[in-house]
Amino acid sequence: MNVPLLDLKPQYNQIRAEVEPVLREICESQIFILGPKVTECEAAVAAYCGAAHGVGMSSGSDALLVALMAEGIGPGDEVITTPYTFFATVGAIVRVGARPVFVDIDAETYNLDATKLAAAITPRTKAIIPVHLYGQMADMDAIMAVARAKGLIVIEDACQAIGAEWNGKRAGSIGDYGCFSFFPSKNLGAFGDGGMLTLQDDAKAHQARILRNHGSEPKYYHHFVGGNFRLDALQAAVVTIKLKYLDSWTAGRQANAARYADLFAESGLVAAGRIQLPVARTNRHIFNQYVIRAQRRDELIAHLRTSGIGTEIYYPVPLHLQECFRDLGYQVGDFPESERAAKETLALPIYPDLTGEMAQAVVAAIAAFYGQ
Numbered sequence: 259m260n261v262p263l264l265d266l267k268p269q270y271n272q273i274r275a276e277v278e279p280v281l282r283e284i285c286e287s288q289i290f291i292l293g294p295k296v297t298e299c300e301a302a303v304a305a306y307c308g309a310a311h312g313v314g315m316s317s318g319s320d321a322l323l324v325a326l327m328a329e330g331i332g333p334g335d336e337v338i339t340t341p342y343t344f345f346a347t348v349g350a351i352v353r354v355g356a357r358p359v360f361v362d363i364d365a366e367t368y369n370l371d372a373t374k375l376a377a378a379i380t381p382r383t384k385a386i387i388p389v390h391l392y393g394q395m396a397d398m399d400a401i402m403a404v405a406r407a408k409g410l411i412v413i414e415d416a417c418q419a420i421g422a423e424w425n426g427k428r429a430g431s432i433g434d435y436g437c438f439s440f441f442p443s444k445n446l447g448a449f450g451d452g453g454m455l456t457l458q459d460d461a462k463a464h465q466a467r468i469l470r471n472h473g474s475e476p477k478y479y480h481h482f483v484g485g486n487f488r489l490d491a492l493q494a495a496v497v498t499i500k501l502k503y504l505d506s507w508t509a510g511r512q513a514n515a516a517r518y519a520d521l522f523a524e525s526g527l528v529a530a531g532r533i534q535l536p537v538a539r540t541n542r543h544i545f546n547q548y549v550i551r552a553q554r555r556d557e558l559i560a561h562l563r564t565s566g567i568g569t570e571i572y573y574p575v576p577l578h579l580q581e582c583f584r585d586l587g588y589q590v591g592d593f594p595e596s597e598r599a600a601k602e603t604l605a606l607p608i609y610p611d612l613t614g615e616m617a618q619a620v621v622a623a624i625a626a627f628y629g630q
């Protein structure tokens with residue numbers, strides 16, 4: 259049986275009848291850039307996330323960039339984050355001219371280890387970017403306590419975590435900024451690129467709105483330099499429609515995670531130490547990815563690929579070891595948990611439309627590999 263890592267076609271079939279007339283309506287209106295569909299999407303996403311403001315962005319990467327720009331972070335400043343994340347988190351820091359300072363991850367959650375945070379702070383530190391990896395939030399109590407004590411800005415990279423909660427608070431509503439991505443493979447995906455910045459502060463929200471439009475206010479008067487970071491109407495409309503279904507899709511992902519837990523327990527693979535399942539420390543893990551640790555990981559991946567099971571490594575090279583960040587001076591061994599995760603983990607299919615049969619096929623293929 260072929261089991262893809264992600265298949266979005268069943269989801270499209272579910273919403274097709276609702277989405278297509280709205281896309282046509284936008285084409286008839288010929289209003290593509292910002293406008294009422296974007297405003298509606300901003301309000302809906304902000305409400306869903308428990309934030310006062312939502313500012314539509316061209317991508318999650320640009321949401322991160324605009325948050326840093328709105329704080330005037332640049333050359334001479336340091337921003338603390340994890341080396342075990344998608345490239346964009348660190349790319350944004352470097353693009354504004356600031357220096358990324360890495361803190362290793364917790365071995366169970368793969369999120370920034372908040373107990374190591376204080377030691378990384380220097381007089382140049384301006385902000386912390388915790389990443390809520392795979393759909394589980396970082397320890398926001400500990401991170402906010404350190405940030406508030408030291409006067410640091412917190413920018414949540416919530417690109418994989420829309421709807422995730424930490425002690426009852428949603429991703430993107432705890433820090434000063436929340437950054438979301440509508441890349442199609444995210445839990446709330448558009449039909450192309452898109453993103454959202456969430457914030458509580460009125461003045462900063464206004465600033466972010468201007469920054470995403472070349473710093474223009476009023477039109478053609480520029481007090482500072484922004485960029486073209488606008489969300490378009492077609493993407494915004496798709497996101498607004500999909501948002502109504504997000505909780506049911508999240509429930510589907512959570513049910514699949516629970517099913518895997520049962521199947522893997524029955525298989526004996528966990529007890530035998532062959533694999534380690536994801537650990538949910540928050541009360542609402544939204545499982546953008548279902549990532550396990552496995553013995554002989556690379557051989558297992560090769561076996562899964564020949565068995566028709568989709569899998570991927572998120573991420574094979576921790577960012578402190580990337581060629582483009584070589585001049586930061588980090589070395590192999592600097593962040594052992596991130597390096598170990600890069601060597602030992604793999605993602606399994608978890609999307610809402612994955613069937614029980616498919617999950618069984620995934621577990622059976624892994625059990626066959628270990629001869630279990």
Ligand SMILES: *Cc1c(COP(=O)(O)O)cnc(C)c1O
Pocket residue numbers: 316317318319320343344346347389415417418438439440441451452453
């Ligand atoms: C997807 C992602 C981003 C970037 O989002 P884009 O919309 O693709 O630019 C940033 N950070 C993390 C952790 C992500 O998963």
